[in-house]
Amino acid sequence: MDFYYFPTSSSQAAHILLHETALAHVAHHVDIFTGTMEDGQPYAQVNPNGYVPALVFPDGRLLTENVALLDWIASRAGLSPADEAGRTRQLQLLAFLSTEVHKPFVRLFFAADEGERAELRTSLVQRFGWLGLQQQGEHMLGAEFSAVDAFAYGMLRWAATHGIEVPTGLTALARRVESRTAVQAVLAIEKETPLFAA
Numbered sequence: 306m307d308f309y310y311f312p313t314s315s316s317q318a319a320h321i322l323l324h325e326t327a328l329a330h331v332a333h334h335v336d337i338f339t340g341t342m343e344d345g346q347p348y349a350q351v352n353p354n355g356y357v358p359a360l361v362f363p364d365g366r367l368l369t370e371n372v373a374l375l376d377w378i379a380s381r382a383g384l385s386p387a388d389e390a391g392r393t394r395q396l397q398l399l400a401f402l403s404t405e406v407h408k409p410f411v412r413l414f415f416a417a418d419e420g421e422r423a424e425l426r427t428s429l430v431q432r433f434g435w436l437g438l439q440q441q442g443e444h445m446l447g448a449e450f451s452a453v454d455a456f457a458y459g460m461l462r463w464a465a466t467h468g469i470e471v472p473t474g475l476t477a478l479a480r481r482v483e484s485r486t487a488v489q490a491v492l493a494i495e496k497e498t499p500l501f502a503a
């Protein structure tokens with residue numbers, strides 16, 4: 306399997322999950338600003354939409370969209386909740402992170418207008434407040450680490466680096482997730498520093 310990522314981006318969640326589940330893959334660094342891969346070839350050859358993350362299966366099939374990658378990796382590796390309610394809950398929180406947290410962050414990164422930036426920051430604080438209330442134990446879905454924690458971790462890194470206030474329970478979650486061996490491995494590969502060390 307080929308996996309396409311860019312450090313500091315939302316692709317980190319799937320990268321973490323690939324390491325958590327030990328699914329065999331080759332990771333390819335994409336420069337999303339120039340749209341090129343390590344070999345200089347245009348990334349549009351892989352994903353015509355130009356964004357990461359992406360997975361390409363041995364038969365050439367392309368899988369894009371964070372929610373789909375995270376759900377697929379978790380299911381494939383037996384990391385998804387076994388019961389219907391748990392699986393639906395996982396999808397709910399992945400969709401929330403994708404549409405209510407990830408996308409507003411991307412808008413914030415590129416917003417030229419100060420008023421719009423302030424609005425987005427206020428909304429993100431509210432969204433993280435809601436997310437904090439959804440935590441059901443040591444992790445987002447309960448005692449066990451899940452795909453939701455991988456995605457939440459990346460978004461909590463963005464919150465920390467952009468001064469977005471989050472509930473203390475989520476900071477504790479980020480610290481717990483960051484201490485995992487797979488997360489440390491991905492941070493090393495992506496040449497990123499831990500942010501939540503105790």
Ligand SMILES: N[C@@H](CCC(=O)N[C@@H](CS)C(=O)NCC(=O)O)C(=O)O
Nearest residue numbers: 314315316337355356357358370371
């Ligand atoms: N709909 C995609 C969006 C992913 C996305 O926005 N990726 C960003 C990095 S966080 C990216 O690669 N942007 C470069 C581009 O859009 O050209 C998903 O949910 O996976």
